[in-house]
Amino acid sequence: MFERIAELAIRRSRLVLVVAAVAVALMGVLGAGAFGKLLGGGYDDPASQSSRAGKAIDEKFGGETNLVLLVRASQGRIDAPAARRGGRALVADLKKEQNLENVISFWDTAGPGLRSGDGREAMVLAHVKGDGTKRDENARSVIDAYTGPYEDALTVRAGGGSAVTSEMGTQSGEDLVLAESIAVPLTLVLLLLVFGSMVAALLPLAIGIIAIAGTFAELFVLGSVTDVSVFAVNLTTALGLGLGIDYALLMVSRFREQLAAGASVNDAVRRTVSTAGRTVAFSAATVAAALAALLVFPQYFLRSFGYAGVGVVVIAAVSTLFVMPALFVVLGHRVNSGRLPWAKANRGRTGTRAPMWGRLAGTVMRRPALTALPVLAVLLLAAGPLLGITFGTPDERVLPEDAESRQVSSVLREKFNGNDDAALHVVIDKPVNKAPLESYALALSGLGGVVRVETSTGTYAAGRSTAAAPGNTALGRPDAQRINVVSALSPKSGQAQGLVQEVRAVAPPAGSHPLVGGADAVLVDSKDSVGSRLPIAVALVAVTTFLLLFLFTGSVVQPLRALLLNLISLGATLGVMTWIFQDGHLSSLLGFTAQPMDVSMTVLMFCIAFGLSMDYEVFVTSRIKELHDLGEDNESAVTNGLGHTGRIVTAAACLLAVSFFAFGTAELSFMQLFGLGSGLAILIDAVAVRGILVPAAMRLLGRSAWYAPGFLRKLHGRFGLSEGGPAPEPAAAPGLVTGSPYGKNSTHV
Template sequence: MFERIAELVIRRPRLVLVIAVVAVALMGVAGTGAFGKLLEGGYDDPASQSTRAGKVIGEKFGGETNLVLLVRPAEGGVDTPAAERSGRALVADLRKERRLENVISYWDETNPGLRSENGREALVLAHVKGDETEQSENAEAVIKTYTGTYRDVLTVRAGGGAAVGDEMGSQVGDDLILAEIIAVPLTLVLLLLVFGGVVAALLPLVIGLIAVIGTFAQLFVLGSVTDVSVFAINLTTALGLGLGVDYALLMVSRFREQLAAGETVEDAVRRTVRTAGRTVAFSAATVAAALGALLVFPQYFLRSFGYAGTGVVVIAAVSTLFVMPALFVVLGHRVNNGRLPWVKPGRSDARGRVWGQLARTVMRRPALTALPVLAVLLLAASPLLGISFGTPDERVLPEDAQSRQVASVLEESFDGTDEAALHVVIDRPVSKAPLESYASALSGLDGVARVEASTGTYTDGRSTATGPANAALGRPDAQRINVVSALPAKSDEAQRLVGKVRTVTAPAGSHPLVGGVDAVLVDSKDSIGGRLPLAVGLVALTTFLLLFLFTGSVVQPLRALLLNLIGLGATLGVMTWIFQDGNLSSLLGFTAQPMDVSMTVLMFCVAFGLSMDYEVFVTSRIKELHDLGENNESAVADGLGHTGRIVTAAACLLAVSFFAFGTAELSFLQLFGLGSGLAVLIDAVAVRGVLVPAAMRLLGRSAWYAPRFLRTLHRRYGLSEDDPASRAATALEPWTGSPHAKDPTRV
């Protein structure tokens, strides 16, 4: 297949480039519409009890409260005549809004739970209509209209889920622009340093651009037929630029080396596609397999990253295999044009000798050199012993965000609110007596401040009041019960309360559904935790199979999986130490909170895929040299000598794309960017540079073991790095590490 690709681009290079330009133009037109198709949210399991509860409440009770307006008079308390008149006028205006429903307030319900303990603030609660994206747009319009000063009497600020979603959506766009402003110039500078020439440095950016534009077009198509999260854009830009650079770096380096070895342009293209192209294709398969595992999760937030991740990997690989060789044919030796004045021949070989010498040093004393590195990585992973998980809320926003400030006031000055309550809904008629008994039992649970039902308000197991607000909670065909808690939202105690509420004996024949923010968190953790073994199993199985097909060994895949898990454990441990334990919070400007469960899973899959990317880069060369008859130690040392420079350069370039998200205002974007960038560097330096040669030395010949029947299977269906002819040519002139030695097969 790779020989055919090479011959195609050699015969018709300009035709291939014209087709590519037309395709990119069409994808660019389609991709501009992606932003209008992508949705906010997507963190919830649509089949979970909390999601079904919210759906029933939306259909029969006008929806759960998702907008909280915090109202404070300029003078006096909320019960003064001026404040009451203005408050009632505000509520009347809000009830005229077509974007809102279920508007209630302290003034028209005289609900003590809607007034602060000091009497200086009151709440107006509402439900913003529409799906998650429409809610964000509607919330933005309402907030813009009504927040600030109202009638020169009241100060109005907005909070609640809809306001948080609106501010998060706006912040994502700002964070993305800033990240790209930082990443693209830095990447170009690093490419110039790596290649030492302007033309060669620009070629990887071409592949990165194609990958990003193509994936935007893919997201437009998918967004037209299914739910896709707007946050998929972040992964698209980071991975598109990073992998495009990685793959193009491999191809450009190989092509230039073939030209330096004296081959014609056509022969250099053939050898480059046959060797480096094969490595790119196989590497892309391993990354796509890791990211494809995200498709098993029911939350479209995670599935969207699976769509974007697999799409950007495939497009980057395909464009690398076709567009890059065509550019080589057209440019020929001009690929070296624009050489920087301080760049001297032989620099790449010097870097190769450094990595080769490092591998030889490690293999002389594998235990002595690997154990300290292993100890550091395990120490870095130790915070995982105390890890806890949560879902995004207002705390991911900067402290000056309006919705976050409102949430702080609600927690400090109000005795529980309807938005933070557990919402119990029974989708069938219920008689008064059983309903009273059920509500009383709920109010007697530890941590419950009060229970509001159509039959009254209950505290400590007994009825305390009945009012207009209670009547709105009942319908002939359904009942809604609000379980208001004084516990901190999303705390361990609040999550345990969800379980207690769900175990209370319900009225005969009914099946209550429990929703609310704490129930959503519990269901999200259960949903992701339930699918996580399947996702991890699929990643491990596909990785094992692909590496076996590539190496013919059953030990190499196991070695790769174990070392990659150690590196990932260290990364996740450091991120837990930073973002959950709060270390560096003042420097990075975030609030410590439990690890975002969705973002942690995403970071694991992305980092695992990229670590396998570099595993393939290194193992491909080691296997080639081993197949040529070199002993295990020599193959490892020479293999790292050939590929170490490329892996470190690729890792640095990719890390820049991820680290740029460390400038984000949203803390979960910081978590993803810093974690993914750190994982890439740990893998490239500690794992590839030290643990791989140490493990290979300790394994010895057994590193290439496979049972007889699997060896037969591999000979028939396995993948090889090069054809017999090129292997023979390589065998005649092996790489010695000398800057003057020819190496026509080096990747």
């Protein structure tokens, strides 16, 4: 197959490039509409009890409260005559809004829970209509129209789920623009430093652009038929730019190596595609397999990253395999054009084999235990904070402290007797008589931490009816009942999650099956949903990775060694992220609020980091195996293999890490977690694992590193797809050292 790809590039290079240009233009046009198709939210399991409760409330009670307008009197108390007139006028205007329903206020009900303890502020609760992007647009329209001064007597601020989601979407777009404005120029500078040639540096960037444009087009198509998270865009840009550069870097390096060794342009293309091209294909398969595991989760937030991740990997690999060889044929030796001054100064004295990496590998191979044990100790120590890890879902605390919706949430917790916005919503989807409904509500009100329970028959607190607070008739229907359980517990705390379980354990009215929803219930159900499917995802990643590496190496030991080392590096990365983002270290420097680890983002980071680790595993192992197949002993193959690939892997890791580290500038804390964690995982893997642990493991394993049972050797002989055969290297051109476009002491790939 790879030979045919090379011949296509050689014979039809210009046609391939024209087709690619047209395809990119079409993908760009299609992808431009992706942003209008993508949604916020997506953290809950549609089949969970909390999701079904929310759906029942939408259908029968006009929807859960997802918008809170915090109204403050400009002077005096909120129930003063001027404030009362302004409040009633505000509520009247809100009830006329077609995008709102279930508008409830202090001035309508006089409920004490809707007024602050100091009497200066009150709440207006409402449900914003619509789904996904439409709901965000509707919320933003209402917020823009009503927040700020109102009739001189009031000041209005917006909070609640819709306000938080809307601000998160806006902030995500701003974070993305800032991250890319940092990553793209810095990446180009690093490419120039790596290659020392303007033309060679632009080739990987071109592949990254193709990968991003193609994935945006994919997201547009998928967003038209299913729910796709807006945050998939962030992964597309970071991974598309990074992987496109990784794969192109490997191809350009091998092509220039072949040219420097005296090969003709066509022969150099053939050898590059059969070796580096094959490595790219296997690398892409391992990364795609890791990211495809995200598709087993029901939350569309996670599935969206699977869509984007698999798409960007496949498009980057396909464009690298077809477009890069065609560009090589057209450019030929001009691939080295536009040499920069330092590259010209070193011309004729350099080599692609990196002596430093070869010497490091040699040192490790001579003393594997002495060099590997300190590295293992540091990585295991870094993984220590995982012993105390806790999980949560995104809320207003991921926003900057000056975000309006976050400030409103803080006021609701601190100044109101119970947080109506964070209440648990119990739905009984059938008729219920008054007596059993009251008995059920009384039992709920007696639970620890519950401030009051609101039903259509009355309000209950501490196990008894509150005569001063009549029932809310809007909570009752002939065929259904809704019960609001308001607590004083901090939202998403351990106690609040425990209350969800206690509410679900209370005996309901005979013959009924209550559904418990609300933000805390969503968190409980999300953790259960992710936890139940995580073993399946991990098993899929492990099995597919094992099979792919076996087909690539012909060994059963190499895949096991790769899996073990990757788990160690991933444990260290997740431990450091827990230490930073959960325990709060560096919070003042990075400007975030410490909170439990985002369960979805942690799973996402695991899959991405695992896949990218395997990316570099294939890069390194491919060259080691190539040399081993040429007859070199294990120690020599590892030393020379790392000597040839060490600089490439380091350069690729730095370039890819830049794309992720740029998100460390984000204002959303879970995007900081995603960017810094992924970037750190890449660097740990490229330096500590590939540079030290891999050669140490190979030395300790010895010849058994390439072991496979006889029947599996036969299977690999028939179906294995390892590097291309050992085609003879052409003789070096006069004055050049084999493997170098510049000579013996080159610092360029």
